[in-house]
Amino acid sequence: MSKYLITGGAGFIGSNLVEKIVSQGDDVVIVDNLSMGKLENIIHFSKKHVSFYKEDITNFNFMEKLLVSENFDYIVLLGAVASVANSVQDPQKTHLINQEANLNIYEIIRKNNLKIKKLLFASSAAVYGDEPTLPKSEESVIRPLTPYAIDKFASEKYALAYGKLYNIPTVATRFFNVYGPKQNPESQYSGVLSIIKDRLVSDEVFTMYGDGNQTRDFTYIDDVIEAMLILLHDHNVKWDVYNVATGKSTSLNEIIKTFEKVANKNLKIKYEAKRQGDIEKSQADVNKIREKVGFNTKISLEEGLKRYYGRKQD
Numbered sequence: 001m002s003k004y005l006i007t008g009g010a011g012f013i014g015s016n017l018v019e020k021i022v023s024q025g026d027d028v029v030i031v032d033n034l035s036m037g038k039l040e041n042i043i044h045f046s047k048k049h050v051s052f053y054k055e056d057i058t059n060f061n062f063m064e065k066l067l068v069s070e071n072f073d074y075i076v077l078l079g080a081v082a083s084v085a086n087s088v089q090d091p092q093k094t095h096l097i098n099q100e101a102n103l104n105i106y107e108i109i110r111k112n113n114l115k116i117k118k119l120l121f122a123s124s125a126a127v128y129g130d131e132p133t134l135p136k137s138e139e140s141v142i143r144p145l146t147p148y149a150i151d152k153f154a155s156e157k158y159a160l161a162y163g164k165l166y167n168i169p170t171v172a173t174r175f176f177n178v179y180g181p182k183q184n185p186e187s188q189y190s191g192v193l194s195i196i197k198d199r200l201v202s203d204e205v206f207t208m209y210g211d212g213n214q215t216r217d218f219t220y221i222d223d224v225i226e227a228m229l230i231l232l233h234d235h236n237v238k239w240d241v242y243n244v245a246t247g248k249s250t251s252l253n254e255i256i257k258t259f260e261k262v263a264n265k266n267l268k269i270k271y272e273a274k275r276q277g278d279i280e281k282s283q284a285d286v287n288k289i290r291e292k293v294g295f296n297t298k299i300s301l302e303e304g305l306k307r308y309y310g311r312k313q314d
């Protein structure tokens with residue numbers, strides 16, 4: 001049996017990951033301040049196997065006590081302000097969470113010589129920015145446009161450099177646009193597909209920022225969880241970064257059409273100006289993760305949207 005620490009474990013990706021880990025018989029400790037995550041995402045897990053601390057990851061003393069006392073096998077750093085637009089509105093606050101809190105965790109591991117099996121840091125496709133060459137491989141030009149992207153790149157580089165310098169097994173993942181059950185649609189900063197689903201269900205108007213021709217590599221949550229578990233458990237994976245995505249790109253206009261077909265409804269749309277710092281085109285090159293660990297996504301966009309729409313309660 002292994003013990004995991006998952007920061008941001010009450011959030012979208014985190015709570016789906018906890019579900020999978022618990023189903024495999026392992027134990028999880030979650031630290032989440034519930035700024036975007038929800039208790040209802042995790043409340044049903046057995047208290048014997050899942051402990052929850054409603055805490056801020058910027059509470060450095062708390063994090064140090066927890067890490068030193070618990071002897072975690074695996075650490076997954078998902079706790080963050082996940083919205084690019086939110087980081088543009090509030091750069092300093094998001095920096096403390098998205099970068100300094102992670103550095104603090106690496107430092108606790110180093111100073112206390114903690115023996116972990118793997119630390120995974122959740123980085124982002126946002127680090128590539130708007131350099132026009134597509135698809136983006138891990139070797140592509142890095143041109144972060146926003147505080148969010150700068151902090152992700154720094155945290156990712158720290159994770160890998162700390163790993164090599166102090167012999168801590170670390171890996172970073174650059175997720176592209178993940179969607180699926182438990183993504184919280186309630187904020188203006190929520191992931192776009194959670195908002196579109198919510199507006200389709202409620203018949204409310206969706207606000208499109210820009211003309212809808214911006215593209216993303218939309219990736220279903222179950223594929224992302226599978227990739228994370230492979231990267232965590234493969235001993236040969238360390239001190240490296242991997243794109244996690246489908247390799248396909250879809251515009252917002254196209255995905256709305258597919259979602260309307262799945263829901264058998266039309267989405268009401270109003271248009272506003274493009275958001276500052278928004279990336280126009282995004283698509284992953286997924287050769288590295290395919291070749292190094294044999295991972296391929298399995299769920300097509302239409303299948304993913306069907307599964308997502310079918311889960312009305314999420």
Ligand code: NAD
Pocket residue numbers: 007008009010011012013014031032033034035036037038055056057058077078079080081082083097122123124125174175176177178179183184191
């Ligand atoms: P999410 O907002 O659902 O999850 C983040 C969680 O972190 C939330 O539960 C939130 O309450 C928690 N959190 C935020 N600030 C905190 C703080 N100061 N202390 C403790 N907890 C805090 O978002 P998600 O989509 O599940 O994203 C998880 C991670 O993956 C994030 O780091 C995000 O940047 C990264 N990521 C997500 C995507 C995506 O498409 N969803 C893509 C690339 C990277």
Ligand code: UD1
Pocket residue numbers: 082083084085123124125126175176177178188189190191192193195207208209210214216252275278279282
């Ligand atoms: C998303 C993730 C980010 C991740 C990145 C990786 C969220 C909230 N953001 O950022 O964590 O690092 O992918 O690629 O999960 N839009 C609208 N109307 C809305 C909301 C959004 O038109 O109501 C547009 C945005 O302007 C943008 C696109 O939809 O053009 C996607 O936005 P969003 O879901 O916030 O994702 P990213 O910014 O790509």
